Amino acid sequence: MNKCSVCGHERNDRDMKCPECGSFYSKIAEIIAEQEAREEMQTFRGRCKKILSSDDVKQEVLSELKLMWAGLTKKGVFALFVIFVFVFALVVSVL
């Protein structure tokens, strides 16, 4: 049984990370965990989790929306505009 190099807590061979101080036992384990966290950030579920786990949910939703808006290309905005106009024209013609 080894010990954590940071805090001296006894380590379990199956663990990648110290349960006491949270430091990783190897650089590879750290890189893998970082990669997983980054991948989860890119999924919708990961984003929802991040929003729900934050202290200020409203602020987090706003910043996510801002990110989405910034990610929209001019083409995307134009497509939305066309859809909006189309729906508007449809509503007007029905009335």
Ligand SMILES: [Zn+2]
């Ligand atoms: Zn530790």
